[in-house]
Amino acid sequence: MVAGNSPEKLLPGWWEQLLSSQRNEVRRILGELMSARGIMPLLMKVRNGGQWTPEEKEQVLDHLRRMAHLSPYLLVLALPGSIFLLPAYAWWLDRRRLRRGE
Numbered sequence: 808m809v810a811g812n813s814p815e816k817l818l819p820g821w822w823e824q825l826l827s828s829q830r831n832e833v834r835r836i837l838g839e840l841m842s843a844r845g846i847m848p849l850l851m852k853v854r855n856g857g858q859w860t861p862e863e864k865e866q867v868l869d870h871l872r873r874m875a876h877l878s879p880y881l882l883v884l885a886l887p888g889s890i891f892l893l894p895a896y897a898w899w900l901d902r903r904r905l906r907r908g909e
Contacts, residue, residue, distance in 0.1 A: 839873050846870040 818826075849867050853859060859867065879896070
């Protein structure tokens with residue numbers, strides 16, 4: 808290996824692009840999961856006999872909406888054999904096909 812070159816610089820362009828997009832998605836998913844950390848105290852408030860204020864109800868709904876957007880990612884990653892479903896999943900997520908009318 809040449810000094811100063813990282814292993815990523817030696818990869819083909821398409822592979823670098825694949826790794827870059829994968830890292831971006833990981834950051835996005837982790838960011839969404841970290842923002843949902845506050846849901847547990849809100850859920851436990853009612854369980855412990857308290858009542859939600861209208862603002863807290865809105866916060867719970869926001870958390871659930873964020874998690875619903877992540878559920879396809881987590882479902883595909885959690886299922887056995889899900890690696891074989893990735894091409895179909897990529898097709899399903901391709902929003903451009905909706906604009907093209909396919």
